[in-house]
Amino acid sequence: MSTSANSDVQDVHVAPPASQSFLLRHWQKLAALIIWIALAVGVAWYVRRSDSGFAGALLNLVYLMQSSAWGPIIYIVVYALRPITFLSAAALTISGGFLFGPLWGVVYTVIGANTSAMVAY
Template sequence: MGKLKLELIIKILLVCIAVGTVIFLAKALNFQSLLQQALRWVQSLGVLGPIAFMVIYNLATILFIPGSVLTLGGGVLFGVFWGSIYVFIAATIGATVAFLIGRYLSRDWVSRQLEKYPKFQAIDSAVAREGWKIVFLTRLSPLFPFNLLNYAFGITQVSLKDYILGSSGMIPGTIMYVYIGSLAGDIAMIGTKQSTNPTLQWSVRIVGFIATVAVTIYVTRIARNALEKN
């Protein structure tokens, strides 16, 4: 019992250190500026640009680096159609890698903890049966942290197939942000007030709010049914 508590404390400390390090680096290194420089480099590569763009996007996803600048940059560099495709492919691959890292590094430990609490085990199993729907709804909502969710879903029983299928919920938000980026017209304009579109931003927020409410109600219902059966 003492050993398990020690493992839990160590894992919590490691997570806190990792998050703190990312926040510190984000402020110290000015990630937005670095990503804009990376986008300029991608722009100079010509036909190899899309490949380099997706590799950078994958690394950003795995390393907890916010991808909004890259998503907007996809619109600037490749236009709405191809930009949306490249961003979606890159985000899905990066999210899947993070999911697998979370699964193979933490799932065994989580399973051991759930064995001590049958009710939570029942909830975890119930959520897994509706996995793709839950993943889909959370992907629709920008209120759920994208990078953190990738690892969090890895420690649940959600299958890899359902996880990838549910990731299609990123499509509406991806298209909207890529379109906003395409309006900027220049990498230097990314993130500035001149590049924003209030109507689209409010559309994203409204869709995200509805998805947040839906997933909250849905998961609550699944958990309640699982507890009643248990």
């Protein structure tokens, strides 16, 4: 007579409690939405303030990232928040090489990618 250990176990599907709020179930999506809205508002505000259009504002941002001590810090923070905002890792990695050169681009990308992995978990 052969008995299976799984014969006593029943598959029971447990639905999440109805009392669990929408915010608890979807907080990551809402955080991403808030970040994207803040980013869009910030870009629109900066483009209007700079009076140089979107291309000029983008060139100013590149100059800020390359010439300021805040550039690498901003890059690492943006890379760390990547899993929440659903940004492309490839695009950020390529931009790191473009902004900081091959050596420092790799260094900042590795730091940002490891921080991003910690944020994801």
